[in-house]
Amino acid sequence: MIFPFNTRTEVCRKSSLLVPSILLTLVILVLFIVTWVMENSPMSGLNTIDESHEGNKFEYEQHHDHNSVVDVQYIVPKALLDVGVYKEDEDFENERGIKPTYWRFNSSLSWGPCLPPLTPIKQWEDRRNYTTSVNTESTEDFDYLRPIFQQHPPTSIHSAVDQSRKDYKSRQQQLQRGGGCRPGFLIIGAGKCGTSSLYHYLVGHPRVLPAFEKQIHYFKYHLTKPLGWYFSFFPTPRSFLEHGGLMTGEASPGYLPYPQVAKDVRRIMKQQPHHDLPKIIMVGRSPLERMYSSYRYNYVYPTLEYLRKGRHHGIPKDLSDEEYEPYLFSLEDFVRSELAQLKLCLNWVDRNNEFHKGFGAQMTFDQWNNQAEFRDALMKRNQNSSDAKDGPPLIDLDGSCYGSKVSSTVLRPQWAELQTQNTEKVIVDQNLHLTQAMIGRSLYTFPLEWWYLVFDQTDIFFVCTEELSNPETMRELALNLGLPSYNFSQVVDEGAYNVGGHRGYDKATSWEELQAERGGATMDAAKNQTNGIPITPSLYEELQEFVRPYNERLFQLTGKRCQW
Ligand SMILES: *[C@@H]1O[C@H](CO)[C@@H](O)[C@H](O)[C@H]1NC(C)=O
Ligand SMILES: *[C@@H]1O[C@H](CO)[C@@H](O)[C@H](O)[C@H]1NC(C)=O
Ligand SMILES: *[C@@H]1O[C@H](CO)[C@@H](O)[C@H](O)[C@H]1NC(C)=O
Ligand SMILES: *[C@@H]1O[C@H](CO)[C@@H](O)[C@H](O)[C@H]1NC(C)=O
Ligand SMILES: *[C@@H]1O[C@H](CO)[C@@H](O)[C@H](O)[C@H]1NC(C)=O
DSSP states (O other): OOOOHHHHHHHHHHHTOHHHHHHHHHHHHHHHHHHHHHHHSGGGTHHHHHHTSSTTTTOGGGGGOTTSEEOOOOOOOHHHHTTTSSOHHHHHOOTTOOOOTTOOSSOSSOBTTBOSOOSOEEOGGGGGGOOOOOOTTOGGGGGGGHHHHHHSOOOOHHHHHHSOOOOHHHHHHHSOSSOOBOOSEEEEEOTTSSHHHHHHHHTTSTTEEEOSSSOOOHHHHOTTSOHHHHHTTSOOHHHHHHTTOOEEEEEOTTSTTOHHHHHHHHHHHHTSGGGOOOEEEEEEOOHHHHHHHHIIIIIIHHHHHHHHTTOSTTSOSSOOHHHHGGGSOOHHHHHHHHHHHHHHHSOEEOTTOOEEOOSHHHHHHHHHTTSHHHHHHHIIIIISSOOGGGOSOOOOIIIIISOOOSSSSOOSGGGHHHHHHOTTSOOOSSSHHHHTTTTGGGOTHHHHHHHHHHSOGGGEEEEEGGGTTSHHHHHHHHHHTTOOOOOOHHHHHTOEESOSSTTOTTOEEOHHHHHHHHHHHHHOHHHHTTTTOOSOHHHHHHHHHHHHHHHHHHHHHHTOOOOO
């Protein structure tokens, strides 16, 4: 840093503004001294460390500068365990004797969830250019981290557990961005079942660090990008150390429905050191409630928005919601048409207990039996007449049941009648994967079966939405993930996340408010018989009958029974 004192005072004299110039000089001088003192004071530790090591290996300050390239030698310090912060026996044993995924102590290949040296790391906006080339030979590099931890020991495990740092946003801001650490859990869905709440509660555990985005959807939409791009959404090793973190993770409800995603998560994460895998978490809600929620959030609200903006030819813009009602299909419309389609696709049992085989089993077989992970199960369950002990046929609901566009006016076979007979009504061509499957995406067992083929049973956790508000549910889940016991009561008391559509993202709605809304719904006599779901009682009954066996299968598969 060179300050042009002489030049500056020359200019000032000439302009004869002597007093201001002296003041300016003083201010600059003071700033200079303060900067120098700060950079050389042991209090600022990281810069000191930086100077005592050649080059810019550890320029944490640069993390704040989005445009700079930061060459971080990532942390693999078995030796650091000896500093006394992360100890094998005391700190990693939870009450169940379960260790969080990735934590091992006999290798220097990685440090917990964090990867060994990465070269070079680009910042936040430049994720596309991340790389994960691993340099496994330079374990010596980690020695330089020792003094950092001696001077700035991370929050100790036990004191961390005493604190609650539940605020997602402020927590996020405390973290160093730029990642390098792997997710210890993936909340894979289901959509509209409380994935946001579950995620916020989990990162409310003092040892769980949030990702920079809750939904990354790497394994569904971004696989062409390097894995380093994905890891860059997670906190840095330094954040892990400073916060006493044991785990980070993400919630992408678009993962659950796709067999390919299950396969890719395993394949890609297995390539990482130790071949450990993230834990898989799924949350499931009463199927009919989820269906209604999906109708509102995936159909009604986006369609109203679309119409209000005047984007539909022939329908005036800026009308009230009531005025747009004639242009919308009812939930009843959607449910009847989808139910008929699903019955054709799935194996189903009619009122006389007669079994019918749908087209989905064969179609799914044809599509997936060339995949080693799935072949055996498909042979047993889809080809040979279904033997109860092997489980019901595997169905790729999304890939097999709904078909594709029939014409520019008929977007799915199931809507052929609806769309040709109600040409004034609108289905927007965007959310089709969601609107086509309002019931389908509530049949959680179908997509989850594929995850069970790819992951160990013990690595998949299933939570009932109605139990999310119970702190004990969260404590159980955390213990099973290998985290220390934690009382989630304060975290859960914040309310439910991302409900009510218009309340804003990552915002909690209090339980009282939700209760009041539910109470309101049951007061409505017309909706009473159908639990507040706006369909006719006979259709409600039929749907309940239809989903029951699939719920049962789900409970059998997961070993967990919900209240629906
Ligand atoms: C070291 O780790 C490997 C797996 O990477 C494991 O199989 C082995 O049992 C471990 N050894 C010890 C002594 O913990
Ligand atoms: C990423 O890398 C490519 C080629 O390696 C380069 O052309 C591009 O400018 C880089 N992008 C950024 C944002 O640095
Ligand atoms: C399917 O059934 C046939 C005969 O019923 C049997 O030979 C074959 O092994 C079965 N295949 C599988 C994958 O179970
Ligand atoms: C958790 O904390 C709440 C108060 O914040 C308390 O009422 C509850 O008993 C605690 N639960 C356990 C299991 O300690
Ligand atoms: C409406 O629901 C409430 C509570 O769910 C129940 O007590 C009441 O009997 C119901 N009324 C009718 C007319 O079904």
